[in-house]
Amino acid sequence: MKIIKFSKSYSNIHNLKNDFYNNNNNNLQKILKINQNYIKQKKRLKCKTCEANISKPIFFSHKVNYSICEKCGHLNGQNIESKKFLSSLYIKNNGKSYSKNYLANYLDRVRKIYTPKVNFLTKVIKKKINVLDIGCGSGHFVKALELKKINSEGYDPNLQLVKLGSKFIKVNKISCKEIDNCKHEIINSKHNVLSAIGVLEHLESPIELIKLFQQSNKEYLFISVPLFSLSVFIENVFKNIYPRHLGGPHTHLYSKKSLDFIAKKFRLQIIGEWWFGTDFPDLYRSLLLSLNYKEKEFIDHFNKVFLKNINKFQSIVDQEKFCSEVHMIFKKK
Secondary structure, three states: OOEEEEOOOOHHHHHHHHHHHHOHHHHHHHHHHHHHHHOOOOEOOEOOOOOOEOOOOOEEEOOEEEEEOOOOOOEEEOEOOOHHHHHHHHOHHHHHHHHHHHOOOHHHHHHHHHHHHHHHHHHHOOOOOOEEEEOOOOOHHHHHHHHOOOOEEEEEOOHHHHHHHHOOOOOOEEEEOOHHHOHHHHHHOOOOEEEEEOOHHHOOOHHHHHHHHHHOOOOEEEEEEEEOOHHHHHHHHOOOOOOOOOEOOEOEEEOHHHHHHHHHHOOEEEEEEEEEOOHHHHHHHHHHHHOOOOOHHHHHHHHHHHHHHHHHHHHHHHHOOOOOEEEEEEEEO
16 A cells, blocks of 8 residues: 655754855855856767657756656756766765765754654564665664664765764665665665665756666665756746755756656566645745845745745645655656
């Protein structure tokens, strides 16, 4: 029986997003710089998900053209992500610049963001699990599993992130290894769950990871991916606000249709879905940073009304599966 879940409270993670507000201009310039590098890469000819011929671009956002695949509904950037481009984001200089976002509030992130993921996973899979976490970052998910007494091992190419997480993880283990070099572990390790939390959107060939799971003796695949959602439209309107969702390291986005395509193509059964997002928090941030801060009473009234109802607003988008993120658990048929 499939378990479908919607929404989560934004209130308890709002304080973890302060950088988006305090450093908007710096973050925006960094994304524009990455996008400028991205559009210098070779043109994309095939869809990231179904490999159909790339469709014509339908919109332009922060220097990049994007199209929706007519076959599977995947949102594709019009350039490829070369190994050199990806290395410049995640591995170059041991990934120091990318790891800065994860240095603060480690245990708070584990408790507020990653423990709910573990709870969802164990609610869907009711038997004993042990997890191989690919692209584990600084091991927040591995640590959350550890706190629930669940065996887990993680791999990530960013040495700085692995060093950071290793200070907190006591029983489970994370190691520095490029994902391309984890094929043996994915296929042969004794774990029964393969997890890729916020990983597929960063890979040169995400379908290769799905194929490796298919070849392995693992029973379950747990993924979290960003979606073509309301946030994309918000970011396309507010040109001077840092685009958290699309651009920079996220050059393509999934959709319900493209995820259903993956399940069908690789004979996977979707047994768990959790649809939620930060589309209305993105709208709130975009509006707030665009307002005149001198009008304090107006800002106070805006905050009072908007923040009070932000979870309610977001839940509507979540129910329509037009939100910025989904967690999915697949089982081999």
